[in-house]
Amino acid sequence: MRPETSTIIVATKNRGKAKEFAAMFAPLGIEVQTLADYPELPDIVEDGDTFAANALIKARAVVDRYGIPALADDSGLCVDALGGAPGVYSARYAGEPSDDSANNAKLIAELRRLGSQAGTDGQQPLLSAARFVCALAYVEPGGRVLQAEGACEGYIVADARGLHGFGYDPHFYLPDFGATLAELAPEDKNRISHRAKALRQLISFWEE
Numbered sequence: 158m159r160p161e162t163s164t165i166i167v168a169t170k171n172r173g174k175a176k177e178f179a180a181m182f183a184p185l186g187i188e189v190q191t192l193a194d195y196p197e198l199p200d201i202v203e204d205g206d207t208f209a210a211n212a213l214i215k216a217r218a219v220v221d222r223y224g225i226p227a228l229a230d231d232s233g234l235c236v237d238a239l240g241g242a243p244g245v246y247s248a249r250y251a252g253e254p255s256d257d258s259a260n261n262a263k264l265i266a267e268l269r270r271l272g273s274q275a276g277t278d279g280q281q282p283l284l285s286a287a288r289f290v291c292a293l294a295y296v297e298p299g300g301r302v303l304q305a306e307g308a309c310e311g312y313i314v315a316d317a318r319g320l321h322g323f324g325y326d327p328h329f330y331l332p333d334f335g336a337t338l339a340e341l342a343p344e345d346k347n348r349i350s351h352r353a354k355a356l357r358q359l360i361s362f363w364e365e
């Protein structure tokens with residue numbers, strides 16, 4: 158059953174995610190709050206082995222402290238040539254505190270070091286197939302838990318392109334669009350992304 162809510166708390170400190178959730182919830186008339194609105198909540202330790210486990214940890218931290226329903230997103234990039242890395246370590250791939258440009262630099266350096274090649278698209282060399290994965294957990298104070306997951310397939314490219322999105326988006330190339338995720342308009346990313354797919358699945362569970 159869909160929660161009767163006009164506000165939802167997303168247990169995230171990531172401003173890129175927050176913006177995407179705000180845009181995706183707006184058509185439902187739901188406003189998004191984030192951990193920026195709860196600055197007194199201590200940092201949450203994300204020590205799960207899977208995206209799903211980490212999403213649950215983050216949502217539960219908010220429910221346990223405030224007794225209100227919460228949604229959390231744990232996501233990351235899984236690169237075939239790196240055996241699925243950085244995976245659940247995507248945020249701190251280049252160390253802590255997390256730094257998008259250091260993470261991107263390490264990603265490309267690792268693939269170059271391995272001499273990884275996964276073909277070309279036109280003139281564009283593709284370093285490896287990869288996917289973004291997003292796990293969502295929605296937890297209610299009564300204990301009810303809803304979980305959903307989505308993935309978005311693409312390729313890693315050495316040249317960063319595009320100014321939209323966040324994180325690894327400038328290096329994530331989608332052959333169908335001839336563009337990186339950072340070159341897509343936000344409304345297009347929010348239709349096809351791992352996060353969009355996971356959220357559609359979660360909303361379909363709400364409607365059941």
Ligand SMILES: O=P(O)(O)OP(=O)(O)OP(=O)(O)OC[C@H]1O[C@@H](n2cnc3c(O)ncnc32)[C@H](O)[C@@H]1O
Nearest residue numbers: 169170171230231232233234247248323324325326
């Ligand atoms: O845990 P919260 O507070 O939500 O924020 P976070 O940035 O630490 O989020 P995660 O722990 O889920 O780590 C996700 C990592 O994967 C990257 N990532 C996730 N979704 C992405 C997307 O849509 N585009 C680009 N990079 C993404 C992101 O930049 C982070 O480095």
Ligand SMILES: [Mg+2]
Nearest residue numbers: 170203231248
């Ligand atoms: Mg995190």
